[in-house]
Structures are given as structure tokens and as C-alpha cells.
Amino acid sequence: MLDTATNQPVLPPEIARRRTFAIISHPDAGKTTLTEKFLLYGGAIQMAGQVRAKGEARRTRSDFMQMEKDRGISVSASAMSFDYDQFRFNLVDTPGHSDFSEDTYRTLTAVDAAVMVIDGAKGVESQTQKLFEVCRLRDLPILTFCNKMDRESRDTFEIIDEIQEMLAIDVTPAAWPIGVGRDFIGCYDMLRDRLELMDRADRNKVAESIEINGLDDPKLAEHVPEHLLDKLLEEVEMARELLPKLDPQAVLEGHMTPIWFGSAINSFGVKELMEGIGAYGPQPQVQSAEPRQIAPEEKKVAGFVFKVQANMDPKHRDRVAFVRMASGHFKRGMKLTHVRSKKPMAISNPVLFLASDRELAEEAWAGDIIGIPNHGQLRIGDTLTEGEAIRVTGIPSFAPELLQTVRAGDPMKAKHLEKALMQFAEEGAAKVFKPSIGSGFIVGVVGQLQFEVLASRIEMEYGLPVRFEASQFTSARWVSGDKAEIDKFVNANKQHIANDHDGDIVYLTRLQWDIDRVVRDYPDLKLTATKEMM
Numbered sequence: 001m002l003d004t005a006t007n008q009p010v011l012p013p014e015i016a017r018r019r020t021f022a023i024i025s026h027p028d029a030g031k032t033t034l035t036e037k038f039l040l041y042g043g044a045i046q047m048a049g050q051v052r053a054k055g056e057a058r059r060t061r062s063d064f065m066q067m068e069k070d071r072g073i074s075v076s077a078s079a080m081s082f083d084y085d086q087f088r089f090n091l092v093d094t095p096g097h098s099d100f101s102e103d104t105y106r107t108l109t110a111v112d113a114a115v116m117v118i119d120g121a122k123g124v125e126s127q128t129q130k131l132f133e134v135c136r137l138r139d140l141p142i143l144t145f146c147n148k149m150d151r152e153s154r155d156t157f158e159i160i161d162e163i164q165e166m167l168a169i170d171v172t173p174a175a176w177p178i179g180v181g182r183d184f185i186g187c188y189d190m191l192r193d194r195l196e197l198m199d200r201a202d203r204n205k206v207a208e209s210i211e212i213n214g215l216d217d218p219k220l221a222e223h224v225p226e227h228l229l230d231k232l233l234e235e236v237e238m239a240r241e242l243l244p245k246l247d248p249q250a251v252l253e254g255h256m257t258p259i260w261f262g263s264a265i266n267s268f269g270v271k272e273l274m275e276g277i278g279a280y281g282p283q284p285q286v287q288s289a290e291p292r293q294i295a296p297e298e299k300k301v302a303g304f305v306f307k308v309q310a311n312m313d314p315k316h317r318d319r320v321a322f323v324r325m326a327s328g329h330f331k332r333g334m335k336l337t338h339v340r341s342k343k344p345m346a347i348s349n350p351v352l353f354l355a356s357d358r359e360l361a362e363e364a365w366a367g368d369i370i371g372i373p374n375h376g377q378l379r380i381g382d383t384l385t386e387g388e389a390i391r392v393t394g395i396p397s398f399a400p401e402l403l404q405t406v407r408a409g410d411p412m413k414a415k416h417l418e419k420a421l422m423q424f425a426e427e428g429a430a431k432v433f434k435p436s437i438g439s440g441f442i443v444g445v446v447g448q449l450q451f452e453v454l455a456s457r458i459e460m461e462y463g464l465p466v467r468f469e470a471s472q473f474t475s476a477r478w479v480s481g482d483k484a485e486i487d488k489f490v491n492a493n494k495q496h497i498a499n500d501h502d503g504d505i506v507y508l509t510r511l512q513w514d515i516d517r518v519v520r521d522y523p524d525l526k527l528t529a530t531k532e533m534m
């Protein structure tokens with residue numbers, strides 16, 4: 001059944017109130033600050049500064065994090081839940097650095113919307129654009145927050161034009177900034193005819209709202225200094241004439257993004273953005289799967305793993321699989337079927353992430369993200385159901401673009417190294433190939449920095465110094481097809497053959513010419529640059 005007002009299915013209230021989203025941005029645009037303010041308003045933390053402070057504490061505990069700190073990047077993603085108004089928000093954190101985009105892409109399969117944060121002085125930056133393209137592939141609804149308006153920023157029309165042009169999406173102003181830089185006093189709420197005034201003296205104070213009866217209301221002049229008022233009136237009039245009107249359906253379809261202007265650090269515009277996510281960010285959506293889609297309102301529980309994080313606490317060597325609930329009402333202790341192995345799993349210690357604390361999740365609804373501690377059974381792309389053999393699709397695996405050989409500093413520790421590498425392969429942090437001839441492993445990643453993170457994590461989590469060295473290979477292709485044909489191919493190309501962490505056969509080479517030759521000589525074999533996560 002469709003709700004006539006929103007054109008969305010009518011869902012049970014507990015599901016309908018969920019908003020599961022990620023923030024996409026270029027490093028430094030203000031994602032951490034905005035997250036912190038979300039949590040502050042959501043009551044998940046008491047004081048600004050805690051996300052960062054907890055981040056620091058976490059960093060000192062586990063160690064690749066030293067590198068993270070040095071470089072000022074965030075490589076671990078997690079999920080946070082908080083309530084605001086009648087909504088339950090599930091914010092899935094995405095790592096910011098482009099070398100971790102694999103992880104980010106997969107994270108985006110677990111959300112129903114994205115908040116795009118841009119810096120008002122810098123506009124659309126490279127990483128924002130890249131992430132936006134991924135959202136577009138899935139037609140994810142996007143809400144935009146233009147941050148740092150308390151600083152000198154670009155002209156509002158210019159910012160909007162840039163987004164429209166660079167990202168090919170309609171932009172509709174939900175708010176209009178009044179003044180720039182030092183003169184910035186707040187926004188005119190275009191949707192509700194309200195003035196939102198920023199309090200510069202108190203960074204944690206929520207903006208004062210003043211109801212206005214349209215742009216002719218004399219009350220405007222009482223609050224907006226004369227030198228800003230004329231410009232505001234002129235700009236809002238122009239914006240209403242020239243820019244598209246908010247069309248909630250177009251937002252849901254990913255063709256239009258509403259934009260709010262604010263200053264996260266001054267807590268300004270954040271509440272309006274949250275209300276916007278509540279009003280326009282979609283409720284949990286249908287999940288693509290095979291042999292059939294999963295609808296959130298289905299009574300039976302289904303969920304899928306989009307991320308695995310190992311050694312969150314090095315003392316316990318645990319692994320947490322992050323599961324997006326796709327349907328139903330999950331209760332702690334439920335037995336679910338792990339579809340890949342067809343085995344039942346009792347989910348007795350699921351965790352919810354409130355700010356950066358973990359709590360036992362007594363229940364979860366479609367849209368929620370829970371963490372399931374496990375010993376390696378759960379892998380990225382796995383589906384959990386109440387028995388039905390159904391598999392969530394669309395979780396990407398990326399072609400490794402850089403290959404290097406890895407060796408343990410101490411050759412006696414080869415087994416340890418293998419264990420560490422397998423774990424990272426299962427986490428989806430790298431592709432690991434064991435050549436059929438010779439010793440050592442070949443590791444494939446998407447970005448150079450991933451090698452450094454791996455080396456650092458292997459050393460810290462397994463006490464094993466390792467070296468990455470140039471490999472004689474530059475490309476990897478998964479081989480599939482008829483078994484006899486594969487055997488023939490493998491025997492004739494032993495020096496190019498390796499197995500990945502699942503034991504699947506991979507052809508390694510440095511020449512496109514070799515790949516073309518295989519395709520020609522073995523027409524029944526299929527060579528693919530990626531393997532769907534399953």
C-alpha cells in the first residue's frame with residue numbers, strides 16, 4: 001500500500017521512523033564536527049568534543065591508528081544510533097580517505113540516504129564528487145549541508161550552480177544564508193518562513209527561531225540588519241524564481257537535493273538538517289536480492305553483512321560483522337540462517353553502537369545496523385534470514401589495481417602472516433593471493449595507502465613486522481568456467497596462477513596482451529577483474 005502524500009509504502013511505525021544514512025564529504029569539510037552535533041542533539045553524548053576525545057582514546061588503544069592520527073585520516077567505520085524528534089537515526093560512518101573507498105562504497109550499500117557536506121569556501125571537492133557518483137549509481141537520495149558559513153564563503157548562487165553543474169543534480173535551497181563570514185547571522189528558512197539566528201557566543205546553543213509571516217513581514221527588519229536585509233530579499237526572490245522548488249518525490253529518486261547552510265561548529269543549521277532528514281530522507285527501502293527483493297515490512301527477519309571489522313579490541317581478537325537489517329523485527333537470541341553455509345546461528349550478543357559505546361541490542365528493526373561478534377563465519381556480502389535461501393546482491397568488490405609481494409621480517413613467522421592476511425582478506429581490506437609456485441603472498445589493493453595501513457595493522461595486531469615489495473605482476477583476473485578447461489589452463493600457466501583467500505583461482509599477469517591471449521585461446525573460460533562478495 002502506498003501513502004498518497006509521500007508515494008512511499010506504508011510501513012509499521014517502528015520501521016517508518018528509521019532513517020539510515022551516511023555522510024559523504026571531502027576530508028576537512030566538517031563531517032566529524034557535524035556527527036558530533038547530531039549525537040549531541042540525539043542525546044547520545046552530553047558534551048561537544050566527545051566524539052573526538054573518544055576517537056583519540058580508541059586510537060591510542062589500537063595502533064595502525066597512530067598512522068591514522070599522523071595523517072589525520074579516519075580508516076575505521078562504525079555505526080551510531082540516536083533518536084531525535086520521533087525519528088531513530090542510524091548514521092553509518094564512512095572513512096574519509098580516497099584510498100579506503102572500497103570500504104566506503106560497501107558502506108553506502110547499507111544506507112537509504114546520504115548527507116553531502118561541503119565547505120562553503122571550497123564547494124564540491126574531488127572526494128565529494130567521487131562519493132556522489134557512487135550514491136548516484138544507487139539513486140540514493142542526497143541532502144546537502146553547506147558548512148563553515150561563519151567563515152568567508154562563496155556566493156550562494158555560485159555554490160548552488162557548482163553543485164548543479166558538477167554533479168548534474170537539481171538543487172533546491174531549504175534555507176538561505178544571511179550575510180557572509182563575519183557578517184553571517186543565520187538563515188532564512190525557505191520552507192517554513194522562519195528566521196534562524198546563530199548565536200556566536202555559545203557554540204553549543206541551538207539557533208533561535210523566529211516565525212516570520214513571509215518576506216514582507218516587518219519583523220524581518222527587527223532581526224536582520226539593514227545592510228543585509230535588501231540583499232536577502234533580493235536573493236530569496238531570485239532563488240524562488242530561478243531555482244527549482246522542493247519536490248519530495250524528486251529528492252527520493254535522487255534527482256534533486258535540498259541544501260541547508262550552516263556552521264557545524266557553531267551548532268547552526270544542524271537541527272534543521274536533522275528535521276530535513278526526518279521529513280525527506282527516506283524510510284527503510286526495499287533491498288535488492290536474489291531470487292527476490294526483500295521489503296522492510298516483511299514479518300520475517302533478514303539482514304546482510306556490509307562490513308567486517310576485526311580486532312576492534314586487540315585484547316579480545318573479536319570480529320564484528322556489521323549487519324544492516326533489511327526486514328522484520330529482530331530480537332536478541334534469535335536463531336537466523338547463515339545463507340552461504342546454510343547453518344543456523346544464534347545471535348545472542350548483537351551490539352548497537354551508541355556514539356562510540358557498544359550496548360547489547362535487545363531488538364532491531366528493518367533499517368537498523370547491528371554488530372554481530374563472531375569468529376570469522378560472517379563475511380561481507382553474507383545474508384542472514386529466518387530460513388529462506390535468499391541472497392542480498394549489489395555489494396561491490398573492487399578490482400585490485402596495485403599488487404605487491406608481502407614477506408614477514410622473520411621467515412619463521414610465515415604461518416602467522418598467512419593468518420593475518422586471511423583475516424584482512426575476509427574483512428575486505430585487501431585481496432590476498434597465494435601463488436601456486438614459490439613462497440610469499442601477493443596482496444592487491446585499490447590505493448597505495450592501503451599497503452601502509454596493512455603493514456601497520458599486521459605489526460600492531462599480530463606483532464609481525466612485514467615488508468611490501470614490488471611484484472612481478474600488475475593485474476589479477478578471477479578464472480571461472482568448465483572444470484576440465486580450468487585444469488588444462490592451470491597446468492599450462494602454473495607460474496601465473498594463484499588462489500585467493502576462498503581458494504578460487506586467479507590468473508596473475510603484467511600484460512594486457514596475456515589476458516587477451518587467454519581469452520582467445522580459452523574461449524570457454526571467463527576472466528573477471530572482480531568477484532562479487534559472497
Ligand code: G4P
Nearest residue numbers: 027028029030031032033034147148150151263264265266
Ligand atoms: P572532517 O571530519 O570532515 O575531516 O572535518 P572536521 O569535522 O574534523 O573539521 C575540520 C576542521 O574544520 C576542524 O578544524 C573543525 O573544527 C573545523 N570546522 C568544522 N565545522 C566548522 C564550521 O562550521 N566553521 C568553522 N569555522 N570551522 C569548522 P581543525 O582546526 O582541523 O580541528 P580542531 O582543532 O578544531 O579540532
